[in-house]
Amino acid sequence: MSALITTHGLTKRYGGRTVVDGLDLRVPEGCVYGFLGPNGAGKTTTMKMLLSLVRPTSGEVRIAGRRMDRSTRRGLLSEIGSLIESPPGYGHLTGAENMRLVQRLLRLDDGQVARAVRTARLQDHIDRPVRTYSLGMKQRLGIAMALAGEPRLLVLDEPANGLDPAGIDEMRRLIRRLTGDGTTVMVSSHLLDEVDRTADVLGILGGGRMLFQGTREELFARSVPDVLVDTFEPERAAALAGAWGAVLDAGTVRVPGLGERETARLVARLVQEGVDLHGVRRETRSLEDVFMDLTREEAL
Numbered sequence: 001m002s003a004l005i006t007t008h009g010l011t012k013r014y015g016g017r018t019v020v021d022g023l024d025l026r027v028p029e030g031c032v033y034g035f036l037g038p039n040g041a042g043k044t045t046t047m048k049m050l051l052s053l054v055r056p057t058s059g060e061v062r063i064a065g066r067r068m069d070r071s072t073r074r075g076l077l078s079e080i081g082s083l084i085e086s087p088p089g090y091g092h093l094t095g096a097e098n099m100r101l102v103q104r105l106l107r108l109d110d111g112q113v114a115r116a117v118r119t120a121r122l123q124d125h126i127d128r129p130v131r132t133y134s135l136g137m138k139q140r141l142g143i144a145m146a147l148a149g150e151p152r153l154l155v156l157d158e159p160a161n162g163l164d165p166a167g168i169d170e171m172r173r174l175i176r177r178l179t180g181d182g183t184t185v186m187v188s189s190h191l192l193d194e195v196d197r198t199a200d201v202l203g204i205l206g207g208g209r210m211l212f213q214g215t216r217e218e219l220f221a222r223s224v225p226d227v228l229v230d231t232f233e234p235e236r237a238a239a240l241a242g243a244w245g246a247v248l249d250a251g252t253v254r255v256p257g258l259g260e261r262e263t264a265r266l267v268a269r270l271v272q273e274g275v276d277l278h279g280v281r282r283e284t285r286s287l288e289d290v291f292m293d294l295t296r297e298e299a300l
């Protein structure tokens with residue numbers, strides 16, 4: 001898949017503080033890219049740099065292979081729809097009136113506006129003032145506004161923030177519908193679960209740096225689950241397994257980061273020493289655990 005967004009060494013410093021640090025992003029065309037990281041990791045700043053709302057301190061942004069600079073910015077931005085921070089839209093106007101403003105600004109036809117409203121499932125609420133909308137409806141109006149110009153790329157910053165589980169689910173389905181039409185969507189969140197079932201590719205940011213970029217399967221493969229050894233002699237077993245980094249955990253010997261060969265060696269050693277083993281297993285880990293480990297390491 002060719003990349004729709006690439007960045008090379010993208011960096012932002014505020015005063016002496018580096019908040020985005022040498023980012024090499026690669027967002028394949030036609031995918032949902034889940035941009036993850038704890039609060040303050042630098043997601044919004046990165047997205048603002050992609051949209052030319054914040055000027056990078058160094059590094060470059062390329063959209064569809066073209067470098068973003070003063071001469072290309074206008075053309076490239078016309079292919080991007082975005083929803084950054086709070087949802088747009090005037091509260092005293094109806095959804096339809098807000099959409100008409102976008103229509104005039106971007107010189108769109110009625111069909112384009114109607115399609116965007118339908119995709120965002122707002123047709124039943126479109127004649128109500130936006131101030132009477134729920135947060136989920138406001139977010140969906142923001143997406144309809146961003147979508148109306150039929151951009152190739154949508155950049156959504158925390159669109160599920162503050163939504164209830166039903167709203168989050170609706171947002172996931174909306175994002176999926178968009179990629180069905182060929183739109184590439186980059187969506188940020190501080191919660192893995194929000195994007196896990198939607199994203200084809202994950203980028204995990206921590207402290208301004210890319211901690212991981214790839215598919216869910218690749219993320220899983222990076223993490224070796226802990227080996228747990230059940231024995232009637234946990235203290236002795238833990239001491240013998242100390243060389244492998246074992247710790248005693250509620251009567252079980254826990255050995256992190258152990259590959260298959262090393263696990264075989266450890267078991268052989270324990271048996272050789274006459275330790276009574278009655279179980280050796282690997283701890284099942286959720287993607288959430290893997291994500292938390294990655295971002296926790298960064299926070300330390």
Ligand SMILES: Nc1ncnc2c1ncn2[C@@H]1O[C@H](COP(=O)(O)OP(=O)(O)OP(=O)(O)O)[C@@H](O)[C@H]1O
Pocket residue numbers: 014019037038039040041042043044045046190
């Ligand atoms: N204009 C600014 N001046 C100084 N520091 C800033 C500015 N904008 C952002 N920062 C700092 O940059 C860091 C990254 O912020 P950013 O909003 O990009 O993170 P984020 O990952 O989007 O977090 P959140 O999920 O909380 O929005 C934070 O420490 C923030 O305080």
